[in-house]
Amino acid sequence: MLKNFSPEAPVLHPLPVADDDIVAADLDLCLSTPSTVVVNARLEVEAPDAGGASSLDLALVIPRSQCRGERPTLPALLQAAQAAVARATRAGTTPLLHLPRRVVTLVAGRPHLIPVF
Secondary structure: OOOOOOOOOOOOEEEOOOOOOEEEOOOOOOEEEEEEEEEEEEEEEEEEOEEEEEEEEEEEEHHHHHHEEEEEEHHHHHHHHHHHHHHHHHOOOOOOOOEEOOOOOOEEEEEEEOOOO
16 A cells, blocks of 8 residues: 555654644545545554564544544544554454554655554
8 A cells, every 4th residue: 555665664754743733744645535534554563473574554544524624633643543553453352463563654755653652
């Protein structure tokens, strides 16, 4: 889903946020409807038994009512990221094979950290 994404990307920038708590960047959207926007993201995970890191694609679903145009509020983005991580890790209902490390999205082709953890 995320083009040009590398889990080993050396520099992760924090998401820019305006004073009114709106994300001040055009996020990598995969869907925009009258009721929701869906942001592409990636969950980086550590696989302790495999000895390496990998990643899982996430879709962050945000109600349009919590957005200004195509830009969500930071609390709405964080809530969507937490829900997506819970879905990806089955919300603790099964033993984790992967330990979640961080959630990353692209803004203008550059990886940005979503501060979920």
